[in-house]
Amino acid sequence: LRSFFPTEPPSKINCGSPPLTDSDENYLWINLTEIELKKFYNVTSDQMQCYYAPYTRFSDYVVTKNETLSLLLFGQRTKIDWEYIQVFCENSNQTQIYVDFHAFFPSSMKEVEGNDEDGKYNVMILGIDSVSKLNFHRMLNATAKTLENLGAIELHGYNKVDDNTY
Numbered sequence: 807l808r809s810f811f812p813t814e815p816p817s818k819i820n821c822g823s824p825p826l827t828d829s830d831e832n833y834l835w836i837n838l839t840e841i842e843l844k845k846f847y848n849v850t851s852d853q854m855q856c857y858y859a860p861y862t863r864f865s866d867y868v869v870t871k872n873e874t875l876s877l878l879l880f881g882q883r884t885k886i887d888w889e890y891i892q893v894f895c896e897n898s899n900q901t902q903i904y905v906d907f908h909a910f911f912p913s914s915m916k917e918v919e920g921n922d923e924d925g926k927y928n929v930m931i932l933g934i935d936s937v938s939k940l941n942f943h944r945m946l947n948a949t950a951k952t953l954e955n956l957g958a959i960e961l962h963g964y965n966k967v968d969d970n971t972y
Contacts, residue, residue, distance in 0.1 A: 823846040823847060824837075824838065824842070824846060825837060825906060826838055826843075826847065826856070826893075826895055826904045826906070827856070827878070827893050827904075827906055827908070829886070829908045829910065831910065831911055832885055832886060832910060832911075833883040833884060833885055833886065834858065834878065834883070834884045834886050834891070834893070834908060835878075835882065835883045835884065836851075836856060836878065836879075836880050836881070847895075847897075847903050847904065849897050849898075849903065851880040851881070853897055853898040854880075854895055854896070854897055854898075854903070855877070855895065855896050856877070856878040856880075856893060856894070856895040856896075856904070857875040857876060857877055857878060857893070857894060857895075858875070858876050858878055858884075858886075858891045858892065858893045858894075858908075859871055859872055859873065859874070859875050859876075859891065859892050859894075860872045860874075860886075860888035860889075860890065860891050861888070861889070861890040861891065861892065862888075863889060863890065869890075871892065878893065878895075886908075886910050888910060889909065889910055889911075890907065890908070890909055890910070891907070891908050891910070892905070892906070892907050893905070893906045893907070893908060894906075932953070932958075934946075
């Protein structure tokens with residue numbers, strides 16, 4: 807078996823500099839310390855300016871870049887209200903030293919204030935594939951009664967065309 811394994815030690819792989827920025831679901835920040843900035847990008851936080859520009863998606867195939875730039879400050883988390891942004895950083899000579907893209911998941915739905923005392927959902931649609939309404943009431947009678955007792959509303963005249971087409 808040894809003939810199938812290489813005898814020389816594995817070579818080191820240079821993956822380049824670590825990412826300068828990081829993000830979570832809603833915020834963006836500069837991820838490196840002053841020492842890491844100097845080591846990997848040869849700048850200090852005073853010698854560097856970072857900006858971000860949002861992208862607006864109109865459809866799956868139409869995306870435009872907003873030319874308005876926003877400043878990203880060292881040591882601060884910045885709340886992002888866009889889906890996609892491009893981040894770029896320049897040194898004091900205005901030479902670009904870093905470019906990256908980030909995707910966010912902004913909450914597009916506002917919370918609906920409701921009666922949380924009873925713990926019921928505001929809206930829940932239950933669809934059971936490959937079961938007709940008549941067969942549902944015949945074979946799942948206890949389930950139908952339970953849903954009725956919970957105050958569920960049955961959608962009459964709601965049809966599906968084929969399997970998995972709700």
